[in-house]
Amino acid sequence: DGGITQSPKYLFRKEGQNVTLSCEQNLNHDAMYWYRQDPGQGLRLIYYSQIVNDFQKGDIAEGYSVSREKKESFPLTVTSAQKNPTAFYLCASSISTSTAYEQYFGPGTRLTVT
Amino acid sequence: QQQVKQSPQSLIVQKGGIPIINCAYENTAFDYFPWYQQFPGKGPALLIAIRPDVSEKKEGRFTISFNKSAKQFSLHIMDSQPGDSATYFCAASKKTGANNLFFGTGTRLTVIP
Numbered sequence A: 001d002g003g004i005t006q007s008p009k010y011l012f013r014k015e016g017q018n019v020t021l022s023c024e025q026n027l028n029h030d031a032m033y034w035y036r037q038d039p040g041q042g043l044r045l046i047y048y049s050q051i052v053n054d055f056q057k058g059d060i061a062e063g064y065s066v067s068r069e070k071k072e073s074f075p076l077t078v079t080s081a082q083k084n085p086t087a088f089y090l091c092a093s094s095i096s097t098s099t100a101y102e103q104y105f106g107p108g109t110r111l112t113v114t
Numbered sequence B: 001q002q003q004v005k006q007s008p009q010s011l012i013v014q015k016g017g018i019p020i021i022n023c024a025y026e027n028t029a030f031d032y033f034p035w036y037q038q039f040p041g042k043g044p045a046l047l048i049a050i051r052p053d054v055s056e057k058k059e060g061r062f063t064i065s066f067n068k069s070a071k072q073f074s075l076h077i078m079d080s081q082p083g084d085s086a087t088y089f090c091a092a093s094k095k096t097g098a099n100n101l102f103f104g105t106g107t108r109l110t111v112i113p
Helices: none
Strands: A004-007 A010-013 A019-025 A031-037 A043-051 A054-057 A064-066 A076-078 A087-094 A109-113 B004-007 B010-014 B020-025 B033-038 B045-050 B056-059 B062-067 B072-077 B086-092 B107-112
Touching (some): A010 A019, A019 A031, A019 A087, A019 A109, A043 A064, A076 A087, B045 B056, B045 B062
Parallel strands (some): B010 B107
Antiparallel strands (some): A031 A043, A043 A054, A064 A076, B020 B072, B033 B045, B056 B062, B062 B072
């Protein structure tokens, strides 16, 4: 059963703490993406990765970091430098960045920072 | 700068009605226009997509209309059902050489029984 898994579904943290969101895919896709979703703002791209050990900043990368040590995994760290981290975070993948037009999304992680 | 503009922000229709969601874009390099459907607490799922070489595409009760000269496209849901209640996002991309998918801001659709 191929797909993208994100864990946990809900995450609560205190302000000032770093937190890492997990994203795993078994679709054998080369490209992976992280989006942030806020009410009324659609999906905004945080980071994307075309291949293992490579990643690029998206539109709102400040306060976030990523790694891509394995093809299947693309974890996102929300650092204490992110001024407004409470949001719904979505991970996606595509066969490659040349097929970025056809992305498959995970179920999302809702992060609440207080 | 919003690459894809979507309206309305929210929409309420009676069961059986035909909700219409509109999107507009400026970048003439875009050549692929997908629509995503998202249920609360879930990730978006690809619903239907169109290329600019056709003016309309139907899949079941969902139809995309495309107006290349106006740089606009819209989603129509025929015989809408309460189960269609979700947030719908339009998007745009270049089918070749692209590394990004540009999303509209979303339309929250409620279908009343």
